[in-house]
Amino acid sequence: MQSWLPDLAGRPGPKYRAIVSALAADVASGALPAGARLPPQRELAWELKVTVGTVARAYAEAERDGLVSGEVGRGTFVRPRPPDLTPGGAIAARVETEALIDMAHTRPSLGPVAHLFAPAFARLARGDLARSLDYEFLGCSAAEREILCSWIALEGVAADPSALTVTVGGQHALLAAIGALTRPGEAVFAEALTYPGMKLAAAAIDRRVESLPIDAHGLIPEAVERALAARPGATIYGMTTHHNPTTATMPMARREEIAAILRRHGGWFVEDGIYSFLPASPTRLRRRSGASRPTG
Structure with missing residues (x-):
């Protein structure tokens, strides 16, 4: 893949934090898949017009956050996302959403009464919403x-x-x-x-x-x-x-x-x-x- 170049526009704070923020966003979106190799620190520093120390600090911060891992002599790589170890997540990871019946939570089946909710909420909106959203001392x-x-x-x-x-x-x-x-x-x-x-x-x-x-x-x-x-x-x-x-x-x-x-x-x-x-x-x-x- 093409060498990664983060977009730091609109990311406030120190440059190293902006790099980590962009890295986290690209990992979450899939733009940087697990195993992707990040550019060498000097190369990225040159492209971003920052010091090598800034990039080194960003990579170290990203490693502490579990986003990447550094390997001596090979470079810095995106780590695989940790699995969801909750029982429900473990099952959902292996079953298509449409085929999954969630028995861990009770949810109402609206069925034939679904059409009643829209007018009910409309009546609520016409009422005193400010009082409804305010704190009530006695519950x-x-x-x-x-x-x-x-x-x-x-x-x-x-x-x-x-x-x-x-x-x-x-x-x-x-x-x-x-x-x-x-x-x-x-x-x-x-x-x-x-x-x-x-x-x-x-x-x-x-x-x-x-x-x-x-x-x-x-x-x-x-x-x-x-x-x-x-x-x-x-x-x-x-x-x-x-x-x-x-x-x-x-x-x-x-x-x-x-x-x-x-x-x-x-x-x-x-x-x-x-x-x-x-x-x-x-x-x-x-x-x-x-x-x-x-x-x-």
Whole structure:
């Protein structure tokens, strides 16, 4: 290939940084493929009208950034891009995008309701956007809390607007709930196969996760009984409707049995109801236990 000559126009800062910036851009775009040999330092310095020291410093900086590698007696070469070592990336690298079914993330299928979004966003744009984009000290307004409670009531949960803890998403809600009910270093019980995000939330605030046995219907009541008998007042996390990853939905009778165990031992149950609005959802465990503080 033709000897590389970086375009430094419009790149601010010292010349050596401009060279590194141009090099990174050309590597990212594919203009400089892996294995490409960069021009000798004196040659590039002559072409760019800079000192050899400037080019040497740029090459050294690029090597520290992992863009190139220098070989004594041979020159400086563009390094291969490191592989994406995440499981999803490893699979995606070997499968065409059209053929890949991503089961790591849950996304709504808009289908026949897609046409409703455009007018909905248009109505939003006609409203008070400045207020919607501003900070809200209490999380949301009183009117919005009433609306949220009305929505929660559709699932059979009577929620007091003043007792509603508004979060910025499900993961934040998990952090808040687990953090409020446990102390650093303590354990949270969860299903033997549980939502991976729950483990991340627990680890982020220094909580251990201990597993409880499950079957085709979710948590096994006898296992919950043994855990709470050994640690009265302990916290259990569970997804009772359309469990991730097993897809199990816990029957009503089992929910009532676990709720009774919780009352008997003073235990707490963090019920992840992310899919509870979907069909085949029995009354939530929190309603069966008689006490709840919705978060979301």
